[in-house]
Amino acid sequence: MDKKRVYTFGNGQAEGKADMRNLLGGKGANLAEMNLIGVPVPPGFTITTEVCTEYYEMGQEKVVTLLKDEVEKAITHIETLMRSKFGDVENPLLVSVRSGARASMPGMMDTILNLGLNDEVVEGLTRKTGNARFAWDSYRRFVQMYGDVVLGMKPANKEEIDPFEAIIEKVKEAKGVRLDNELEVEDLKELVKRFKAAVKEQTGKDFPTCVYEQLWGAICAVFNSWMNERAILYRKMEGIPDEWGTAVSVQAMVFGNMGDTSATGVCFSRDAATGEDLFNGEYLINAQGEDVVAGIRTPQQITKIGSQRWAELAGISEEERASKYPSMEEAMPEIYKELDALQTKLENHYRDMQDMEFTVQEGKLWFLQTRNGKRTGAAMVKIAMDLLRQGMIDEKTALLRCEPNKLDELLHPVFDKAALKQAKVLTRGLPASPGAACGQIVFFADDAAEWRAAGKRVVMVRIETSPEDLAGMAVAEGILTARGGMTSHAAVVARGMGKCCVSGAGALNIDYKTRTVEIDGTVLKEGDFISLNGSTGEIYNGKVETKAAELSGDFAALMKLADKYAKLQVRTMQILRMMLL
DSSP states (O other), X not given: OOOOOEEEEETTEESOOGGGHXXXXXXXXXXXXXXXXXXXXXXXXXEOHHHHHHHHHHOHHHHHHHHHHHHHHHHHHHHXXXXXXETOSSSEEOEEEEEEESSOOTTTSOEEEEETOOHHHHHHHHHHHSOHHHHHHXXXXXXXXXXXXXXXXXXSSTTSOOHHHHHHHHHHHHXXXXXXXXXXXXXXXXXXXXXXXXXXXXXXXXXXXXXHHHHXXXXXXXXXXXXXXXXXXXXXXXXXXXXXXXXXXXXXXXXXXXXXXXXXXXXXXXXXXXXXXXXXXXXXESOOHHHHHTTSSOOEESXXXXXXXXXXXXXXOHHHHHHHSOOHHHHSHXXXXXXXXXXXXHHHHHTSOEEEEEEEETTEEEEEEEEEOOOOHHHHHHHHHHHHHTTSSOXXXXXXXXXXXXXXXXXXXXXXXXXXXXXXXXXXXXXXXXXXXXXEEEOXXXXXXXXXXXXXXXXXEEXXXXXXXXXXXXXXXXXXXXSOOTTSHHHHHHHHHTOEEEEOOTTEEXXXXXXXEEXXXXXXXXXXXXXXXXXXXXXXXXXXXEEOOOOOHHHHHHHHHHHHTGGGTGGGHHHHHHHHO
Protein backbone atom coordinates (compact mmCIF):
# COMPACT_ATOMS: atom_id res chain seq x y z
CA MET A 1 0.00 0.00 0.00
CA ASP A 2 1.23 3.49 -0.88
CA LYS A 3 2.14 5.69 2.11
CA LYS A 4 -0.43 8.03 3.62
CA ARG A 5 0.03 11.65 2.52
CA VAL A 6 -3.15 13.33 3.81
CA TYR A 7 -4.44 13.37 7.43
CA THR A 8 -7.96 14.60 8.24
CA PHE A 9 -9.38 16.30 11.35
CA GLY A 10 -12.75 17.63 12.46
CA ASN A 11 -15.74 17.20 14.77
CA GLY A 12 -13.56 16.08 17.70
CA GLN A 13 -11.76 13.42 15.64
CA ALA A 14 -8.27 13.52 14.09
CA GLU A 15 -5.89 11.15 12.32
CA GLY A 16 -2.92 13.07 13.72
CA LYS A 17 -1.85 14.39 17.14
CA ALA A 18 0.59 16.83 18.78
CA ASP A 19 3.67 14.58 18.66
CA MET A 20 3.43 14.24 14.85
CA ARG A 21 4.77 17.76 14.14
CA ASN A 22 7.69 16.41 12.06
CA LEU A 23 5.18 14.87 9.65
CA LEU A 24 2.23 17.29 9.92
CA GLY A 25 4.11 20.50 10.75
CA GLY A 26 3.41 22.49 13.90
CA LYS A 27 0.11 23.86 12.61
CA GLY A 28 -1.24 20.52 11.36
CA ALA A 29 -0.22 18.65 14.52
CA ASN A 30 -1.80 21.29 16.77
CA LEU A 31 -5.02 21.45 14.73
CA ALA A 32 -5.34 17.69 15.22
CA GLU A 33 -4.51 17.94 18.94
CA MET A 34 -7.02 20.76 19.54
CA ASN A 35 -9.73 18.56 17.98
CA LEU A 36 -8.81 15.71 20.31
CA ILE A 37 -8.97 17.85 23.49
CA GLY A 38 -12.30 19.49 22.69
CA VAL A 39 -11.30 22.89 21.28
CA PRO A 40 -13.65 24.03 18.45
CA VAL A 41 -11.68 23.86 15.17
CA PRO A 42 -13.09 24.04 11.60
CA PRO A 43 -12.67 20.63 9.88
CA GLY A 44 -9.93 20.08 7.36
CA PHE A 45 -6.89 18.04 6.37
CA THR A 46 -3.11 18.32 6.35
CA ILE A 47 -0.79 17.29 3.50
CA THR A 48 2.46 16.03 5.07
CA THR A 49 5.93 17.59 5.03
CA GLU A 50 7.15 14.48 3.17
CA VAL A 51 5.07 15.59 0.19
CA CYS A 52 6.99 18.89 0.16
CA THR A 53 10.21 16.89 -0.25
CA GLU A 54 8.58 14.86 -3.05
CA TYR A 55 7.41 18.10 -4.67
CA TYR A 56 10.99 19.34 -5.04
CA GLU A 57 12.30 15.91 -6.08
CA MET A 58 9.56 14.85 -8.52
CA GLY A 59 7.99 18.11 -9.67
CA GLN A 60 4.52 19.63 -9.44
CA GLU A 61 2.71 17.48 -12.02
CA LYS A 62 3.69 14.11 -10.51
CA VAL A 63 2.91 15.22 -6.95
CA VAL A 64 -0.55 16.50 -7.92
CA THR A 65 -1.24 13.11 -9.55
CA LEU A 66 -0.04 11.31 -6.40
CA LEU A 67 -2.24 13.46 -4.15
CA LYS A 68 -5.38 13.77 -6.28
CA ASP A 69 -7.45 10.89 -4.87
CA GLU A 70 -6.53 11.53 -1.22
CA VAL A 71 -7.19 15.27 -1.47
CA GLU A 72 -10.57 14.81 -3.20
CA LYS A 73 -11.56 12.25 -0.54
CA ALA A 74 -10.49 14.70 2.20
CA ILE A 75 -12.55 17.49 0.59
CA THR A 76 -15.56 15.15 0.72
CA HIS A 77 -14.82 14.66 4.45
CA ILE A 78 -15.04 18.46 4.99
CA GLU A 79 -18.19 18.68 2.84
CA THR A 80 -19.90 16.04 4.99
CA LEU A 81 -19.05 17.79 8.27
CA MET A 82 -19.91 21.29 6.97
CA ARG A 83 -23.03 20.12 5.07
CA SER A 84 -21.98 22.07 1.99
CA LYS A 85 -20.25 21.31 -1.31
CA PHE A 86 -17.00 22.61 -2.81
CA GLY A 87 -17.83 24.54 -5.99
CA ASP A 88 -21.61 24.23 -5.55
CA VAL A 89 -23.52 27.34 -6.56
CA GLU A 90 -26.38 27.05 -4.06
CA ASN A 91 -24.59 25.68 -0.98
CA PRO A 92 -20.88 26.44 -1.43
CA LEU A 93 -18.00 25.28 0.77
CA LEU A 94 -15.05 27.68 0.91
CA VAL A 95 -11.63 26.70 2.26
CA SER A 96 -8.38 28.24 3.46
CA VAL A 97 -4.95 26.93 2.45
CA ARG A 98 -2.08 27.52 4.89
CA SER A 99 1.54 26.49 5.37
CA GLY A 100 2.95 24.91 8.52
CA ALA A 101 6.55 23.78 9.06
CA ARG A 102 7.58 21.81 12.15
CA ALA A 103 9.26 24.99 13.49
CA SER A 104 7.21 28.18 13.69
CA MET A 105 7.96 30.60 10.81
CA PRO A 106 5.39 33.40 11.32
CA GLY A 107 4.41 35.08 8.06
CA MET A 108 7.29 33.63 6.05
CA MET A 109 5.20 31.37 3.82
CA ASP A 110 1.91 31.87 2.04
CA THR A 111 -1.79 31.70 2.95
CA ILE A 112 -4.94 31.87 0.81
CA LEU A 113 -8.41 32.47 2.29
CA ASN A 114 -11.95 32.17 0.82
CA LEU A 115 -10.88 29.71 -1.88
CA GLY A 116 -13.74 28.28 -3.94
CA LEU A 117 -15.37 31.52 -5.12
CA ASN A 118 -16.17 32.56 -8.68
CA ASP A 119 -18.80 34.80 -10.31
CA GLU A 120 -21.55 32.16 -9.94
CA VAL A 121 -20.62 30.92 -6.45
CA VAL A 122 -20.51 34.46 -5.01
CA GLU A 123 -24.14 34.93 -6.07
CA GLY A 124 -25.05 31.60 -4.44
CA LEU A 125 -23.23 32.62 -1.26
CA THR A 126 -25.23 35.87 -1.27
CA ARG A 127 -28.51 33.93 -1.53
CA LYS A 128 -27.43 31.39 1.12
CA THR A 129 -26.39 33.99 3.72
CA GLY A 130 -28.65 36.89 2.73
CA ASN A 131 -25.53 39.03 3.15
CA ALA A 132 -24.29 40.44 -0.16
CA ARG A 133 -21.65 42.62 1.45
CA PHE A 134 -20.04 39.64 3.18
CA ALA A 135 -20.08 37.54 -0.01
CA TRP A 136 -18.48 40.21 -2.19
CA ASP A 137 -16.01 41.24 0.52
CA SER A 138 -14.89 37.59 0.70
CA TYR A 139 -14.62 37.42 -3.10
CA ARG A 140 -12.50 40.58 -3.44
CA ARG A 141 -10.22 39.30 -0.63
CA PHE A 142 -9.83 35.95 -2.41
CA VAL A 143 -9.00 37.48 -5.80
CA GLN A 144 -6.50 39.82 -4.13
CA MET A 145 -4.79 37.10 -2.08
CA TYR A 146 -4.77 34.48 -4.85
CA GLY A 147 -3.53 37.06 -7.35
CA ASP A 148 -0.64 37.97 -5.06
CA VAL A 149 0.36 34.51 -3.81
CA VAL A 150 -0.40 32.22 -6.77
CA LEU A 151 -0.38 34.51 -9.82
CA GLY A 152 2.55 36.72 -8.76
CA MET A 153 0.83 40.12 -8.79
CA LYS A 154 3.57 42.14 -7.07
CA PRO A 155 4.50 45.86 -7.11
CA ALA A 156 6.54 46.91 -10.16
CA ASN A 157 9.24 48.44 -7.91
CA LYS A 158 9.84 49.14 -4.22
CA GLU A 159 8.47 52.69 -4.34
CA GLU A 160 5.14 51.40 -5.67
CA ILE A 161 2.47 49.95 -3.42
CA ASP A 162 0.80 46.58 -4.02
CA PRO A 163 -1.18 46.74 -7.32
CA PHE A 164 -4.38 45.60 -5.60
CA GLU A 165 -3.92 48.12 -2.77
CA ALA A 166 -3.49 50.85 -5.40
CA ILE A 167 -6.88 49.90 -6.89
CA ILE A 168 -8.49 49.85 -3.41
CA GLU A 169 -7.10 53.32 -2.63
CA LYS A 170 -8.55 54.71 -5.88
CA VAL A 171 -11.99 53.26 -5.17
CA LYS A 172 -11.93 54.51 -1.55
CA GLU A 173 -10.85 57.97 -2.72
CA ALA A 174 -13.67 58.11 -5.28
CA LYS A 175 -16.13 56.98 -2.60
CA GLY A 176 -14.76 59.42 -0.02
CA VAL A 177 -14.09 56.78 2.66
CA ARG A 178 -10.98 55.92 4.69
CA LEU A 179 -11.35 52.24 5.65
CA ASP A 180 -11.97 49.10 3.57
CA ASN A 181 -14.97 48.13 5.71
CA GLU A 182 -16.73 51.38 4.75
CA LEU A 183 -17.05 50.25 1.13
CA GLU A 184 -20.51 49.11 0.00
CA VAL A 185 -21.58 46.13 -2.13
CA GLU A 186 -21.35 47.97 -5.46
CA ASP A 187 -17.86 49.21 -4.54
CA LEU A 188 -16.75 45.65 -3.74
CA LYS A 189 -18.15 44.41 -7.06
CA GLU A 190 -16.16 47.15 -8.79
CA LEU A 191 -13.01 46.05 -6.93
CA VAL A 192 -13.44 42.43 -8.10
CA LYS A 193 -13.93 43.63 -11.69
CA ARG A 194 -10.82 45.83 -11.57
CA PHE A 195 -8.75 43.17 -9.77
CA LYS A 196 -9.53 40.57 -12.45
CA ALA A 197 -8.77 43.07 -15.22
CA ALA A 198 -5.39 43.78 -13.57
CA VAL A 199 -4.65 40.03 -13.41
CA LYS A 200 -5.49 39.64 -17.11
CA GLU A 201 -3.36 42.66 -18.06
CA GLN A 202 -0.30 41.57 -16.05
CA THR A 203 -0.40 37.78 -16.56
CA GLY A 204 -2.20 37.51 -19.91
CA LYS A 205 -4.57 34.92 -18.37
CA ASP A 206 -8.08 35.05 -16.96
CA PHE A 207 -8.53 34.54 -13.22
CA PRO A 208 -9.27 30.80 -12.68
CA THR A 209 -12.94 29.90 -12.14
CA CYS A 210 -12.65 26.11 -11.60
CA VAL A 211 -12.48 25.53 -7.83
CA TYR A 212 -10.14 22.52 -8.10
CA GLU A 213 -7.79 24.51 -10.35
CA GLN A 214 -7.83 27.18 -7.62
CA LEU A 215 -7.13 24.56 -4.92
CA TRP A 216 -4.17 22.95 -6.69
CA GLY A 217 -2.76 26.37 -7.52
CA ALA A 218 -2.89 27.31 -3.84
CA ILE A 219 -1.43 24.02 -2.54
CA CYS A 220 1.49 24.23 -4.98
CA ALA A 221 2.02 27.92 -4.14
CA VAL A 222 2.45 26.99 -0.45
CA PHE A 223 5.02 24.33 -1.35
CA ASN A 224 6.77 26.88 -3.61
CA SER A 225 6.86 29.39 -0.74
CA TRP A 226 9.10 27.02 1.27
CA MET A 227 11.92 28.13 -1.03
CA ASN A 228 11.08 31.83 -1.34
CA GLU A 229 13.77 34.35 -0.36
CA ARG A 230 12.24 35.40 2.96
CA ALA A 231 11.66 31.78 4.08
CA ILE A 232 15.25 30.83 3.19
CA LEU A 233 16.59 33.87 5.08
CA TYR A 234 14.40 33.14 8.12
CA ARG A 235 15.58 29.51 8.20
CA LYS A 236 19.20 30.66 8.12
CA MET A 237 18.55 33.07 11.00
CA GLU A 238 16.73 30.42 13.07
CA GLY A 239 18.86 27.39 12.14
CA ILE A 240 15.98 25.51 10.48
CA PRO A 241 17.12 22.89 7.91
CA ASP A 242 15.84 23.19 4.32
CA GLU A 243 15.18 19.43 4.32
CA TRP A 244 12.34 19.69 6.84
CA GLY A 245 9.85 21.06 4.31
CA THR A 246 6.41 22.46 5.04
CA ALA A 247 3.05 20.78 5.43
CA VAL A 248 -0.11 22.28 3.89
CA SER A 249 -3.33 22.53 5.90
CA VAL A 250 -6.67 22.97 4.11
CA GLN A 251 -9.61 23.96 6.33
CA ALA A 252 -13.24 24.91 5.96
CA MET A 253 -13.54 28.69 6.10
CA VAL A 254 -15.20 30.34 9.05
CA PHE A 255 -15.91 34.01 8.61
CA GLY A 256 -15.13 36.96 10.84
CA ASN A 257 -16.45 39.38 8.21
CA MET A 258 -20.18 38.52 8.40
CA GLY A 259 -21.17 41.61 10.40
CA ASP A 260 -21.12 43.01 13.91
CA THR A 261 -21.49 39.61 15.65
CA SER A 262 -18.42 38.30 13.82
CA ALA A 263 -14.77 39.05 14.55
CA THR A 264 -11.22 37.80 14.21
CA GLY A 265 -8.20 38.06 16.48
CA VAL A 266 -4.84 36.93 17.78
CA CYS A 267 -4.13 36.36 21.47
CA PHE A 268 -1.34 35.28 23.81
CA SER A 269 -1.74 33.44 27.10
CA ARG A 270 1.07 35.62 28.53
CA ASP A 271 2.72 38.87 27.45
CA ALA A 272 5.21 37.98 24.69
CA ALA A 273 7.14 41.23 25.22
CA THR A 274 7.56 41.26 29.01
CA GLY A 275 6.53 37.75 30.10
CA GLU A 276 3.83 39.11 32.43
CA ASP A 277 1.28 36.41 33.31
CA LEU A 278 -1.59 38.31 31.70
CA PHE A 279 -3.90 37.10 28.93
CA ASN A 280 -3.71 39.64 26.10
CA GLY A 281 -4.41 40.11 22.42
CA GLU A 282 -6.22 42.06 19.75
CA TYR A 283 -9.36 41.66 17.69
CA LEU A 284 -11.30 43.32 14.89
CA ILE A 285 -15.06 43.17 14.43
CA ASN A 286 -16.28 42.33 10.91
CA ALA A 287 -12.83 41.40 9.57
CA GLN A 288 -10.68 38.45 8.53
CA GLY A 289 -7.48 37.24 10.19
CA GLU A 290 -5.06 38.74 7.70
CA ASP A 291 -6.38 42.21 8.63
CA VAL A 292 -4.95 41.78 12.14
CA VAL A 293 -1.55 40.23 11.38
CA ALA A 294 -0.90 42.35 8.27
CA GLY A 295 -1.63 45.54 10.19
CA ILE A 296 -4.17 46.75 7.60
CA ARG A 297 -6.39 48.08 10.40
CA THR A 298 -5.11 48.83 13.90
CA PRO A 299 -7.17 46.48 16.09
CA GLN A 300 -8.75 46.78 19.53
CA GLN A 301 -7.70 45.01 22.72
CA ILE A 302 -9.25 41.74 23.89
CA THR A 303 -9.11 42.39 27.65
CA LYS A 304 -10.45 45.42 29.51
CA ILE A 305 -7.13 45.96 31.32
CA GLY A 306 -5.27 45.77 27.99
CA SER A 307 -7.67 48.30 26.50
CA GLN A 308 -7.21 50.66 29.45
CA ARG A 309 -3.42 50.41 29.18
CA TRP A 310 -3.63 51.10 25.44
CA ALA A 311 -5.88 54.15 26.02
CA GLU A 312 -3.46 55.55 28.60
CA LEU A 313 -0.57 55.26 26.12
CA ALA A 314 -2.69 56.81 23.35
CA GLY A 315 -3.88 59.69 25.57
CA ILE A 316 -7.53 58.66 25.24
CA SER A 317 -10.00 59.23 28.07
CA GLU A 318 -11.77 56.30 29.73
CA GLU A 319 -15.13 57.61 28.51
CA GLU A 320 -13.96 57.77 24.88
CA ARG A 321 -12.22 54.38 25.16
CA ALA A 322 -15.32 52.62 26.48
CA SER A 323 -17.61 54.13 23.84
CA LYS A 324 -15.37 54.02 20.74
CA TYR A 325 -12.74 51.34 21.42
CA PRO A 326 -14.27 48.76 23.77
CA SER A 327 -12.38 45.57 24.57
CA MET A 328 -13.82 42.20 23.55
CA GLU A 329 -14.36 41.57 27.27
CA GLU A 330 -16.83 44.49 27.22
CA ALA A 331 -18.26 44.26 23.68
CA MET A 332 -18.63 40.45 23.45
CA PRO A 333 -18.62 39.25 27.09
CA GLU A 334 -19.88 35.70 26.45
CA ILE A 335 -17.40 35.07 23.63
CA TYR A 336 -14.62 36.56 25.76
CA LYS A 337 -15.47 34.23 28.65
CA GLU A 338 -15.24 31.19 26.35
CA LEU A 339 -12.01 32.46 24.75
CA ASP A 340 -10.41 33.04 28.16
CA ALA A 341 -11.32 29.52 29.33
CA LEU A 342 -9.92 27.93 26.15
CA GLN A 343 -6.65 29.88 26.21
CA THR A 344 -6.12 28.71 29.81
CA LYS A 345 -6.89 25.14 28.74
CA LEU A 346 -4.37 25.32 25.89
CA GLU A 347 -1.57 26.80 28.01
CA ASN A 348 -2.14 24.15 30.68
CA HIS A 349 -2.14 21.43 28.01
CA TYR A 350 1.06 22.54 26.27
CA ARG A 351 2.68 23.89 29.47
CA ASP A 352 4.01 26.94 27.65
CA MET A 353 2.88 30.40 26.54
CA GLN A 354 0.50 30.02 23.59
CA ASP A 355 0.06 32.25 20.53
CA MET A 356 -3.48 31.63 19.22
CA GLU A 357 -5.59 32.75 16.25
CA PHE A 358 -9.38 32.67 16.36
CA THR A 359 -12.49 33.70 14.45
CA VAL A 360 -15.99 34.46 15.70
CA GLN A 361 -18.66 33.72 13.08
CA GLU A 362 -22.07 35.10 14.02
CA GLY A 363 -21.49 34.52 17.73
CA LYS A 364 -19.68 31.14 17.50
CA LEU A 365 -16.00 30.90 18.46
CA TRP A 366 -13.54 28.86 16.38
CA PHE A 367 -9.79 28.35 16.92
CA LEU A 368 -7.60 28.37 13.79
CA GLN A 369 -4.18 27.87 15.35
CA THR A 370 -2.18 27.52 18.53
CA ARG A 371 1.59 27.39 18.88
CA ASN A 372 4.27 28.10 21.46
CA GLY A 373 4.58 31.87 21.15
CA LYS A 374 7.64 33.79 19.98
CA ARG A 375 8.95 35.95 22.84
CA THR A 376 11.68 38.41 23.75
CA GLY A 377 14.71 37.32 25.77
CA ALA A 378 13.36 39.00 28.91
CA ALA A 379 9.95 37.34 28.44
CA MET A 380 11.64 33.98 27.82
CA VAL A 381 13.38 34.10 31.21
CA LYS A 382 10.35 35.39 33.12
CA ILE A 383 7.93 32.88 31.57
CA ALA A 384 10.29 29.96 32.25
CA MET A 385 10.78 30.95 35.90
CA ASP A 386 7.07 31.73 36.44
CA LEU A 387 6.01 28.37 34.96
CA LEU A 388 8.55 26.70 37.27
CA ARG A 389 7.19 28.54 40.33
CA GLN A 390 3.63 27.68 39.27
CA GLY A 391 4.51 23.98 39.15
CA MET A 392 3.81 23.62 35.42
CA ILE A 393 7.39 22.64 34.46
CA ASP A 394 10.43 21.28 36.32
CA GLU A 395 13.84 22.92 36.79
CA LYS A 396 15.55 21.19 33.87
CA THR A 397 12.71 22.14 31.53
CA ALA A 398 12.96 25.77 32.71
CA LEU A 399 16.66 25.79 31.77
CA LEU A 400 16.03 24.14 28.42
CA ARG A 401 13.35 26.73 27.61
CA CYS A 402 15.99 29.49 27.74
CA GLU A 403 17.80 29.72 24.41
CA PRO A 404 21.43 30.81 25.00
CA ASN A 405 21.50 33.13 21.96
CA LYS A 406 18.45 35.04 23.27
CA LEU A 407 20.02 35.71 26.68
CA ASP A 408 22.17 38.31 24.93
CA GLU A 409 19.02 40.44 24.52
CA LEU A 410 18.97 41.02 28.29
CA LEU A 411 22.14 43.08 27.91
CA HIS A 412 20.79 45.37 25.19
CA PRO A 413 21.07 49.05 26.22
CA VAL A 414 18.19 51.17 27.52
CA PHE A 415 17.68 54.93 27.31
CA ASP A 416 19.39 57.07 29.93
CA LYS A 417 16.65 58.69 32.06
CA ALA A 418 18.41 62.06 32.13
CA ALA A 419 18.72 62.06 28.33
CA LEU A 420 15.02 61.17 27.96
CA LYS A 421 14.02 64.30 29.88
CA GLN A 422 15.80 66.42 27.26
CA ALA A 423 14.48 64.45 24.25
CA LYS A 424 11.73 65.79 21.98
CA VAL A 425 8.79 63.36 21.74
CA LEU A 426 7.43 63.38 18.18
CA THR A 427 4.50 61.03 18.79
CA ARG A 428 3.54 57.73 20.39
CA GLY A 429 2.67 54.31 19.04
CA LEU A 430 2.13 50.92 20.63
CA PRO A 431 5.06 49.41 22.60
CA ALA A 432 5.18 46.24 20.51
CA SER A 433 8.65 44.98 21.50
CA PRO A 434 10.71 46.50 24.33
CA GLY A 435 14.14 48.08 24.18
CA ALA A 436 15.82 51.26 23.00
CA ALA A 437 16.72 51.92 19.38
CA CYS A 438 18.49 54.85 17.75
CA GLY A 439 19.49 55.10 14.10
CA GLN A 440 19.05 56.71 10.71
CA ILE A 441 15.68 56.40 9.00
CA VAL A 442 15.39 53.99 6.07
CA PHE A 443 12.18 52.99 4.31
CA PHE A 444 13.16 49.85 2.37
CA ALA A 445 14.64 46.49 3.36
CA ASP A 446 17.41 46.45 0.74
CA ASP A 447 18.52 49.96 1.74
CA ALA A 448 18.60 48.89 5.40
CA ALA A 449 20.90 45.98 4.50
CA GLU A 450 23.20 48.22 2.40
CA TRP A 451 23.43 50.96 5.02
CA ARG A 452 24.13 48.44 7.80
CA ALA A 453 26.85 46.82 5.67
CA ALA A 454 28.40 50.29 5.38
CA GLY A 455 28.55 50.52 9.19
CA LYS A 456 25.47 52.71 9.73
CA ARG A 457 22.82 52.05 12.37
CA VAL A 458 19.31 52.22 10.94
CA VAL A 459 15.68 52.32 12.06
CA MET A 460 13.28 50.85 9.52
CA VAL A 461 10.14 52.98 9.04
CA ARG A 462 7.19 51.43 7.18
CA ILE A 463 3.44 51.97 6.76
CA GLU A 464 3.20 48.31 7.75
CA THR A 465 5.73 45.53 7.40
CA SER A 466 5.30 42.38 5.35
CA PRO A 467 7.38 39.19 5.26
CA GLU A 468 9.33 40.70 2.33
CA ASP A 469 10.84 43.18 4.80
CA LEU A 470 12.58 40.46 6.84
CA ALA A 471 16.12 41.19 5.58
CA GLY A 472 15.78 44.85 6.58
CA MET A 473 14.22 44.06 9.95
CA ALA A 474 17.06 41.66 10.73
CA VAL A 475 19.74 44.38 10.46
CA ALA A 476 17.77 47.35 11.84
CA GLU A 477 18.20 48.67 15.38
CA GLY A 478 14.44 49.07 15.59
CA ILE A 479 11.22 48.98 13.57
CA LEU A 480 8.52 51.68 13.41
CA THR A 481 5.15 51.23 11.65
CA ALA A 482 2.22 53.56 11.06
CA ARG A 483 -0.34 50.75 11.13
CA GLY A 484 -0.83 47.49 13.00
CA GLY A 485 -1.12 46.43 16.59
CA MET A 486 0.73 44.34 19.15
CA THR A 487 -0.01 41.14 17.19
CA SER A 488 0.86 42.45 13.70
CA HIS A 489 3.61 40.90 11.58
CA ALA A 490 6.09 43.63 12.61
CA ALA A 491 5.43 43.07 16.32
CA VAL A 492 5.59 39.26 16.27
CA VAL A 493 8.76 39.07 14.15
CA ALA A 494 10.48 41.88 16.11
CA ARG A 495 9.84 40.12 19.43
CA GLY A 496 11.19 36.87 17.99
CA MET A 497 14.35 38.70 16.92
CA GLY A 498 14.65 40.68 20.14
CA LYS A 499 14.31 43.94 18.19
CA CYS A 500 12.79 47.14 19.55
CA CYS A 501 9.48 47.85 17.78
CA VAL A 502 6.82 50.56 17.94
CA SER A 503 3.71 49.83 15.86
CA GLY A 504 0.43 51.57 15.05
CA ALA A 505 1.85 55.12 15.26
CA GLY A 506 -1.09 56.69 13.45
CA ALA A 507 0.43 60.19 13.28
CA LEU A 508 3.05 58.98 10.77
CA ASN A 509 2.44 60.13 7.19
CA ILE A 510 4.93 58.12 5.13
CA ASP A 511 5.72 58.90 1.48
CA TYR A 512 7.84 56.15 -0.07
CA LYS A 513 8.41 58.05 -3.32
CA THR A 514 9.92 61.14 -1.65
CA ARG A 515 11.39 58.99 1.17
CA THR A 516 10.01 61.23 3.89
CA VAL A 517 7.86 60.81 6.98
CA GLU A 518 5.78 63.69 8.34
CA ILE A 519 4.80 63.59 12.03
CA ASP A 520 2.48 66.35 13.25
CA GLY A 521 4.18 69.00 11.11
CA THR A 522 7.77 67.74 11.51
CA VAL A 523 9.17 66.34 8.25
CA LEU A 524 11.99 63.79 8.52
CA LYS A 525 13.81 62.43 5.50
CA GLU A 526 15.78 59.26 4.84
CA GLY A 527 19.04 59.43 6.79
CA ASP A 528 17.71 61.61 9.63
CA PHE A 529 18.19 60.20 13.12
CA ILE A 530 15.24 58.94 15.15
CA SER A 531 14.97 57.09 18.48
CA LEU A 532 12.35 54.54 19.58
CA ASN A 533 11.33 53.45 23.07
CA GLY A 534 9.85 49.99 22.62
CA SER A 535 8.79 49.86 26.27
CA THR A 536 6.59 53.00 26.18
CA GLY A 537 5.89 53.46 22.45
CA GLU A 538 7.45 56.94 22.42
CA ILE A 539 9.24 58.17 19.29
CA TYR A 540 11.93 60.85 19.67
CA ASN A 541 13.55 63.23 17.21
CA GLY A 542 17.32 62.73 16.83
CA LYS A 543 19.68 60.68 18.98
CA VAL A 544 18.95 59.80 22.61
CA GLU A 545 21.81 58.53 24.80
CA THR A 546 21.62 54.96 26.12
CA LYS A 547 23.08 53.10 29.12
CA ALA A 548 23.66 49.47 30.10
CA ALA A 549 20.59 47.43 31.04
CA GLU A 550 19.93 46.19 34.57
CA LEU A 551 19.39 42.44 34.90
CA SER A 552 16.20 41.14 36.54
CA GLY A 553 15.79 38.95 39.61
CA ASP A 554 14.49 36.17 37.35
CA PHE A 555 17.82 36.18 35.51
CA ALA A 556 19.69 35.74 38.81
CA ALA A 557 17.36 32.85 39.72
CA LEU A 558 18.01 31.27 36.32
CA MET A 559 21.78 31.53 36.85
CA LYS A 560 21.42 29.75 40.22
CA LEU A 561 19.64 26.92 38.44
CA ALA A 562 22.39 26.84 35.82
CA ASP A 563 24.99 26.47 38.57
CA LYS A 564 22.97 23.66 40.16
CA TYR A 565 22.90 21.67 36.93
CA ALA A 566 26.32 22.72 35.62
CA LYS A 567 27.65 19.18 35.95
CA LEU A 568 25.03 18.06 33.45
CA GLN A 569 26.15 20.85 31.10
CA VAL A 570 22.54 21.76 30.38
CA ARG A 571 22.91 24.02 27.33
CA THR A 572 26.36 24.98 28.70
CA MET A 573 24.63 27.53 30.93
CA GLN A 574 27.60 27.89 33.28
CA ILE A 575 29.82 29.03 30.42
CA LEU A 576 27.10 31.45 29.39
CA ARG A 577 26.95 32.79 32.92
CA MET A 578 30.68 33.56 32.82
CA MET A 579 30.29 35.21 29.40
CA LEU A 580 27.37 37.37 30.48
CA LEU A 581 28.69 38.39 33.89
